[in-house]
Amino acid sequence: MLNKKKLTQQQLFLPIVCVLLVLAVNIVYDVVQGRDFYDFFKIGIENGLLSGRIISILNRGSEVAILSIGMTLVVSASAGTDISVGSVMSLSASFCVMLIAGFGVSSVSSPDEFAMPMVVGLLGALLMGVLCGAFNGTLVAYLNIQPMVATLILWSAGRAIGLLLCNNLIVYIRVPEFGLFGGYVGPIPTPIIIAAACILVVTVLLKKTALGMYIQSVGINKKASRIAGLNSQRIIFLCYVLCGLCAGIAGIVASSRITSADSNNIGLDMEMDAILAVALGGNSLAGGRFNLAGSIIGAYTIQAITTTMYNLGVPSAVSPVFKAVIVILIVAIQAPPLKAWFKRLSASKALAGKEVANG
Amino acid sequence: MEDNIVLTMRGICMTFPGVKALDNVDFTLRKGEIHALMGENGAGKSTLIKCLTGINDFEAGEIRVNGIEGPVKNHSTLDAQKVGISTVYQEVNLCPNLSVAENLYIGREPMTPFHTIDRRTMNKKADELCKRLDIKVDVTQNLENYSLALQQMIAIARAVDMDCKALILDEPTSSLDDSEVEKLFKMMLQLKEQGVGIVFVTHFLEQVYAVCDRITVLRNGTLVGEYPVAELPRVKLVAAMMGKDFDDLASIKPEGFGVDKDAPLEISARGLSHKGTIKPFDLDIHKGEVIGLTGLLGSGRSELARSIYGADKAQTGTLKVEGKEAKINQPIDAMHMGMGLLPDDRKAEGIIGDLSVRENIILALQAKRGVFKQLPRAKQEEIADRYIDLLQIKTASRETPIKQLSGGNQQKAILARWLATDPNFLILDEPTRGIDVGTKTEIQKLIIQLASEGKSIMFISSEIEEMLRTCNRMAVLRDGAKVGELDGELTQERVMAAIAGGAENAQ
Numbered sequence: 001m002l003n004k005k006k007l008t009q010q011q012l013f014l015p016i017v018c019v020l021l022v023l024a025v026n027i028v029y030d031v032v033q034g035r036d037f038y039d040f041f042k043i044g045i046e047n048g049l050l051s052g053r054i055i056s057i058l059n060r061g062s063e064v065a066i067l068s069i070g071m072t073l074v075v076s077a078s079a080g081t082d083i084s085v086g087s088v089m090s091l092s093a094s095f096c097v098m099l100i101a102g103f104g105v106s107s108v109s110s111p112d113e114f115a116m117p118m119v120v121g122l123l124g125a126l127l128m129g130v131l132c133g134a135f136n137g138t139l140v141a142y143l144n145i146q147p148m149v150a151t152l153i154l155w156s157a158g159r160a161i162g163l164l165l166c167n168n169l170i171v172y173i174r175v176p177e178f179g180l181f182g183g184y185v186g187p188i189p190t191p192i193i194i195a196a197a198c199i200l201v202v203t204v205l206l207k208k209t210a211l212g213m214y215i216q217s218v219g220i221n222k223k224a225s226r227i228a229g230l231n232s233q234r235i236i237f238l239c240y241v242l243c244g245l246c247a248g249i250a251g252i253v254a255s256s257r258i259t260s261a262d263s264n265n266i267g268l269d270m271e272m273d274a275i276l277a278v279a280l281g282g283n284s285l286a287g288g289r290f291n292l293a294g295s296i297i298g299a300y301t302i303q304a305i306t307t308t309m310y311n312l313g314v315p316s317a318v319s320p321v322f323k324a325v326i327v328i329l330i331v332a333i334q335a336p337p338l339k340a341w342f343k344r345l346s347a348s349k350a351l352a353g354k355e356v357a358n359g
Numbered sequence: 360m361e362d363n364i365v366l367t368m369r370g371i372c373m374t375f376p377g378v379k380a381l382d383n384v385d386f387t388l389r390k391g392e393i394h395a396l397m398g399e400n401g402a403g404k405s406t407l408i409k410c411l412t413g414i415n416d417f418e419a420g421e422i423r424v425n426g427i428e429g430p431v432k433n434h435s436t437l438d439a440q441k442v443g444i445s446t447v448y449q450e451v452n453l454c455p456n457l458s459v460a461e462n463l464y465i466g467r468e469p470m471t472p473f474h475t476i477d478r479r480t481m482n483k484k485a486d487e488l489c490k491r492l493d494i495k496v497d498v499t500q501n502l503e504n505y506s507l508a509l510q511q512m513i514a515i516a517r518a519v520d521m522d523c524k525a526l527i528l529d530e531p532t533s534s535l536d537d538s539e540v541e542k543l544f545k546m547m548l549q550l551k552e553q554g555v556g557i558v559f560v561t562h563f564l565e566q567v568y569a570v571c572d573r574i575t576v577l578r579n580g581t582l583v584g585e586y587p588v589a590e591l592p593r594v595k596l597v598a599a600m601m602g603k604d605f606d607d608l609a610s611i612k613p614e615g616f617g618v619d620k621d622a623p624l625e626i627s628a629r630g631l632s633h634k635g636t637i638k639p640f641d642l643d644i645h646k647g648e649v650i651g652l653t654g655l656l657g658s659g660r661s662e663l664a665r666s667i668y669g670a671d672k673a674q675t676g677t678l679k680v681e682g683k684e685a686k687i688n689q690p691i692d693a694m695h696m697g698m699g700l701l702p703d704d705r706k707a708e709g710i711i712g713d714l715s716v717r718e719n720i721i722l723a724l725q726a727k728r729g730v731f732k733q734l735p736r737a738k739q740e741e742i743a744d745r746y747i748d749l750l751q752i753k754t755a756s757r758e759t760p761i762k763q764l765s766g767g768n769q770q771k772a773i774l775a776r777w778l779a780t781d782p783n784f785l786i787l788d789e790p791t792r793g794i795d796v797g798t799k800t801e802i803q804k805l806i807i808q809l810a811s812e813g814k815s816i817m818f819i820s821s822e823i824e825e826m827l828r829t830c831n832r833m834a835v836l837r838d839g840a841k842v843g844e845l846d847g848e849l850t851q852e853r854v855m856a857a858i859a860g861g862a863e864n865a866q
Contacts, residue, residue, distance in 0.1 A: 210733045220711045229691040229726030288713045
């Protein structure tokens with residue numbers, strides 16, 4: 001018989017509490033400012049496009065959400081992080097734009113000037129992501145190099161290769177079709193649709209196949225998994241490939257937003273946000289058991305914090321400090337020693353209550 | 360507190376999610392005695408010890424230690440050491456890459472006036488300590504250069520040197536061979552002379568009667584009783600542990616359970632080898648046969664089995680499975696040929712700790728089906744429930760992480776994993792290590808039942824008696840080579856002689 005778990009013991013309890021916390025700050029601030037308490041949740045339509053803070057968070061958080069999918073799998077299977085995803089995003093974007101515009105061209109403004117059809121560029125970006133993932137995966141799974149060290153290579157080289165591909169230029173593709181992936185489909189921001197599609201595909205993959213169990217099993221005990229018939233190396237390799245693919249997709253979104261490939265800025269520091277998203281989701285960075293929903297909630301939490309900073313009018317130069325404080329709080333309440341302390345505290349209170357009742 | 364008592368535990372209660380692990384348990388340790396703590400898997404032995412050493416937080420009851428006012432509650436092993444309680448576990452918890460002396464004095468190194476470690480004094484003290492306890496090692500060598508038995512003795516020396524009044528030995532002998540066990544016992548008796556109280560947890564009944572003075576028996580988290588050794592003969596001890604009289608172990612092999620040389624071959628190996636672990640060997644295994652691999656620890660028993668299964672890929676030779684040439688590069692290939700391997704190192708190669716009992720049981724079957732053919736959840740649950748019931752795996756639920764189960768129940772779950780794949784050739788490497796007597800018999804019966812269904816079993820065990828009860832043929836290994844086979848009437852003398860050497864016995 002299964003014991004029904006208490007609400008507070010559910011795996012997603014803390015990540016959700018974090019989100020609610022961020023929302024509460026917004027609500028309180030809005031009320032103090034004399035705005036409606038539901039101001040934060042207002043979804044309006046401006047010029048035929050959805051608008052509002054919730055929409056903005058979902059839209060802006062798309063890249064990190066997509067990255068966090070791949071990162072979750074990598075962390076689970078290899079007990080390490082892929083720190084190259086930000087650079088791979090940038091590299092994929094550069095490759096995509098280079099294919100479309102042609103090498104050495106700095107700007108195209110109509111589809112007639114395309115060197116290759118846009119589809120080729122998009123597929124190229126995905127392929128580049130997969131190749132980078134395969135490179136990382138080979139180093140980690142087959143050569144047993146520590147994930148941090150293995151992915152450090154592309155972390156530092158990725159952007160440089162991207163710059164080479166773009167002949168040291170910021171290449172612009174000022175064509176509405178290219179801007180679609182960072183723009184809108186009807187009234188809905190496309191990045192939201194792309195992120196939702198990625199989440200859906202991976203969720204179905206994990207639900208309908210045994211891949212999720214394989215990944216966790218390998219992450220928990222590589223040797224035992226091998227004896228039980230799993231190809232541990234191939235599974236770890238596959239996780240890195242999927243992570244690279246996610247970075248490729250995020251790269252397309254990011255470059256489409258600015259209709260250009262800015263090698264130095266696309267996905268900058270985003271690997272750290274993706275890792276943070278995994279941690280905020282209650283996943284152990286030591287590998288093993290994972291919870292994809294947690295990571296995704298984590299990704300949007302990070303974006304919600306950033307948006308909240310704007311809302312509170314915190315100058316963008318100092319907002320990292322506030323963000324850091326909030327992250328420390330969120331991570332601390334999930335830390336096992338503090339959790340145990342809370343548990344003891346509530347237990348002793350309950351005991352005291354009983355004694356009073358008895359006395 | 361009486362003067363001759365080291366510590367008492369009274370009314371200890373402890374609950375794990377869904378299971379009452381300890382219910383009102385008492386335990387008393389006297390000075391200068393070796394006190395066996397006995398019980399089946401999951402009876403609460405480890406839990407009780409963890410309460411004592413501060414790893415578990417017990418809910419009710421009290422612990423008193425001689426020389427200390429009031430009840431003692433330890434919150435860490437460090438606390439426990441401060442009140443004179445030291446523990447040595449089955450797995451040695453020392454640093455293999457440090458010297459013996461460093462291991463002995465880690466965290467309490469003698470210092471020079473310049474606040475650096477005074478190595479000369481440390482080595483001198485370490486050397487004296489080892490001499491006093493009759494441990495023959497060079498204290499400046501790294502720990503990893505010594506056998507597991509010596510490492511264990513060094514761990515004990517460390518505990519003893521920290522002014523310990525109570526020494527807890529949790530399954531210290533399960534990876535030692537007979538002569539090593541002998542050495543350990545000598546050391547235990549020496550400590551006993553010095554007035555240390557020793558708690559000895561083991562599954563080996565002979566060892567209890569060899570060194571212990573007193574036995575405390577637990578069953579299902581409750582105390583059965585405390586007895587002087589003389590008043591509790593073997594059969595009564597087993598009955599107390601199981602809560603019932605059990606049928607004689609010797610009688611499980613049916614009449615006429617011999618080698619059927621006409622049965623078709625399941626496995627036929629020619630010149631298989633793995634560099635550095637097992638020299639080229641030939642081996643034929645018939646259907647419906649239980650073949651035992653015997654030899655001293657490190658003689659290549661496990662390695663022979665692993666080279667057939669592809670856990671360590673064979674570098675030379677050919678293997679035929681059911682008459683067909685088999686190319687085995689890794690375990691999954693062997694599984695597709697109908698093999699299974701229960702490895703001897705349960706923790707490192709058996710369990711997937713954080714996964715549930717259900718997932719651990721269906722893992723191999725799922726791997727055999729392939730990633731895209733996921734077993735439906737209902738089917739997974741049905742399989743898990745069937746084996747939990749069949750092998751009587753004690754678990755709060757099928758969704759409990761396997762690491763929360765006791766060692767023996769983990770072993771049963773891994774056995775279930777292989778039974779679920781319905782193998783034709785199952786290799787069981789030390790399947791009964793760390794398992795209580797009752798379950799041992801069950802597993803032995805299961806082996807014989809599988810064989811009678813026409814399956815072939817390879818059985819590896821350090822306990823010769825157990826092999827004699829189940830095998831109808833044995834292969835003998837020595838120094839990484841297969842040196843002979845024994846069939847016909849298997850007796851302890853013949854097997855011992857074959858292991859020890861002398862080619863005339865092993866043909």
